[in-house]
Amino acid sequence: MKTADFIGGSAGIALGAYVIFEGSKMPPDLIMKIGPSFFPDILASGLIIFSMILIIYAFIGRAKGEAEAISLKDKGIQRALVSLLAIIAYTALFEPLGYPLATILLVAGVMVLLGKRQPKELAIVSLATTFGIWLIFAKLLKLSMPMGILERLL
Amino acid sequence: MDFGLLFHSFGNVMLDWHVLLAIFIGVTGGITIGALPGLTATMGVALLVPFTFGRPPVESLAMLLGIYCGGMYGGSISAILIRTPGTPAAAATVLEGYPMGQRGEAGRALAMALFASFSGGMIGALIMTFLSPFVAGVALEFSYVEYFALALFGLSVIISISGTSIIKGIMSGFFGLLLSTIGMDPISGFPRFVFGRMDLMEGPAFIPTLIGLFAVAELFSNIEKMGVTEKIQARIGQFLPSWADIKTSANNIGKSSLIGTIVGAIPGAGGDIAAFVSYAEAKRSSKHPEKFGTGLIEGVAATESANNACSGGAMIPLLSLGVPGDAVTAVLLGAFIIQGLQPGPLLYKEHLDVVYNVFASMIVANVAMLIVGAVGVRFFAKVIGIQKEILIPIIFVLSLVGSYAMRQNVFDVYLTIGFGVVGYIMQRYHYPLSPILLALILGPMAESNLRRSMVVSGGDWHILFSRPIAVGLMVLAVAFLAASVWNHKRIERRLTEAKLIAAEGASA
Structure with a gap:
């Protein structure tokens, strides 16, 4: 410490x-x-x-408690750092790409990062999360969510 | 105390299905979040505050109070089933709850935890209902000077929520106070530390800051220390405690509920301290103290009634003085402000209906918790088994979308991420985060009232010492500060002792 x-x-x-x-x-x-x-x-x-x-x-040696240094070689720190980059990318893409696509990518990406590799599971969780949260914010609370490129397609 | 209005408020809460539904959603969400280790009630309220944007105040506050009550109970489920307290407040429940679970009595322990939480929560809520109007009545006479003194008193609490190091707690407090000076100066309108950004003119937005510090930071540390999710094997065949168990524990429940409410009402002391103090008292007054630690139902009753009673207690200073009693109530204060309501004595003058709705909601939330807890205990036990690999990305999306939702501003999302990183690093090196929250709320209150007092007096400092209540509060702040420093070491020692007992009990 x-x-x-x-x-x-x-x-x-x-x-x-x-x-x-x-x-x-x-x-x-x-x-x-x-x-x-x-x-x-x-x-x-x-x-x-x-x-x-x-x-x-x-x-004078009265520091309290133990502390681990943040080492980039540590697997846990690496995971945390990649997840940080992922959410920064998500935020940057949130408006241009739109909420649905960006969210599907983020959820699936973080799941892969944390060790989930099954395509079916990745698809179900990311789609269900994206839809569920959209339902709450856009439909129930009536807040507008950016649709991004989907807006032009639809 | 206006009983007619109270009665009317019960009608508002129970007859409006929107409000009732909000309470049930809140309680269910709260228990779920509380049951999941690593997600605390503070995080739950912070994450779900965005769900109240655009909803009427009664409904929003009812839901948040539901989360608060549910979260306090939810922590006991994982404490009993997997020896990991879902929230810090349930740490003491592990001591008796887990050994009971190991003996095959998980159902009995969970049923008692629910009943005790309900009783404690109810007693706390009732005391709050009858006591806070009285406190607010006194506070109605306050001028700028008293408000400044009150903010100082609230800030003196920082030491008691400092965790392991008082110095680091104070540093966190100063950091939070400095953050609260970002934006337009309250008197002259001069922009301070805004780096030319319009988004910062009103200071760092409260909810995004909160979500960053309490949700995103927690996610980073969860990702860093990913462990294996435990599978629950316990069979739960009981939803409510037996009459015999209630009779054995009634005395402890009553006593612990009182202790919980009092501890809760002291600003800064939260559910964890309330639970440990009550556990120690239950053990001290027991006829067979040697059996504590082996899985005694009275122990579960004491800790769970205390931490839920604490919620009612913590609401007293929040509602009547505008000073939050713990981290969750600090978040609740933010939620009140978003709804355009400033907790404190003026709330009793201008929005008495809201205050009574809060009383009614809190009482109804406890009943809802009893119902949802009894019906859903098997479901909540399964929730603990949800894999972190799935949970973490979902909470990430909730956090980021939640911070975007209020102003539909991407800047706020970056702010959340920034505070997430700051919070993660601070937590890793034992700088407590709750003082920042307290400072963000009380900082502007202290500054604007001090400056307004100066406007009134034309710059004469003597005005601060001209009113007896203000002087009293300032003396109290100094006394509280001194007592906290003195107490800090004692509480620290007690908590380590209790944790040692827990560790021994587990290894035995």
Whole structure:
């Protein structure tokens, strides 16, 4: 946990410093004494102070708990990373490709990623999920779902 | 307490089939999600909030309360059947429930868990119904200064929901508070940290943020640690507990329901703490404490009535003060706001009907839980067996489509994914996520009321100390903070002890 806490603390300090820097560019308030940067400044200072405490604790050996490093060689991490890329691609394709096609691809893709390979199972689950969720959002809740290229075809 | 209105609200809830259906759907969804290990009640409510977009407030809130009640009970099913609590609140149920299941008494344990959950939930809901109008009555006198102090008090809770490290909990809190400053400044309208994006003018959208932190992050860790899904072999031949079991446990159910409600009403302390405290009390006051850990029905009764009573308790500060009692109620608060309702004393003044509908819905949801639980226990036991390979992609789609649905904006979906990654990394390194949620809600409340107070006083800080209730709340916040730090170590020690007992019981 020592290295992890050091990295976490540094990230906290960096974020706090960024907020204070941005806050310095905000206009002051002459009447009420506290302007738009007042609150963010206090919070950022708090974050910096506690991040420093975390780092100091890590140095003096009082870091709590165990932590595994994120290693790209780890199969689990690889799976999580691929699933992240899959949902980013899904989001990018959501409007141009349309909800139905993008969703069928995502569900089948993630199932394959997690070890399901049977074509029949992949087809049933992805089609049923896509249709079921469309039914709830588009028909029951009457929210519009992008149909993408299907709209032009239909 | 207006009994006429309460009676009328029961009519609203029970005679309108839309509302009744919403409650039953909520309870069924809640039990299912609760029963699935890795999916908590918080995640359930977050995932299903988008299902309420465009529906009337009574119906939406009824469904969410149904999920809340159902989720608390659902956790016990997997706790008893596969020794994995479906939700953190059911962790203590494993101690007695699983040994009972191993003896072939899974049906008996499940029946008691359901009955105790119902009784606890009912007692909690009744206490909420009678107590919260009183608390709100006091809070009606509040001005900006008191609201600022109230937000501070709510934030002082962060330490008690910090998990293993107080420092990391506070860091999460500051991070959440900073997130809450994104968007237009509440007083001057100056855009802060928006990176030139119009989508961020109102701050990061609440539901997408929530789904990212509590659903997508959880999915990533589930994918990282994919395990084998356990098959359920237990035979369940009983739906309701026997009269003898009820008689043995009645005392424990009553006591634990009270403990649960009180623990629930303390902001920050949730169902897991309520269940462990009640379990310890049941053991302490038992005539045969040595038998605890071997599968005692009183133990199941104590833990399950406590965690369900906790829901009613947690609703008290939410409804009457606008301060959430735990992570689920923080999500519920978001759901109220989406419906255009701001929980707090003003809700009693402006939307009293909504408040009483909430009371009625909560009570009806508990009855619905008893019915759905008894009829569907075999089905829910099967649900635990659903393979993660199928479940995960479905929840991915629900999460992403749910965050898109509210504003029909792809940016919100990216926001969800971003918070999913942040939440996953934070959780992996033990930074608790609940403080972020609390901060996102209480941050704007603290800032805008502080600044408004300053407008009123012309920049004079003395105004903060000019009103007795505000000073009282601030003193209370400091006291709560100090007590939490002191308590943190004690609770931590107790939880480790209880988990050790659980581990020993399992290996024996």
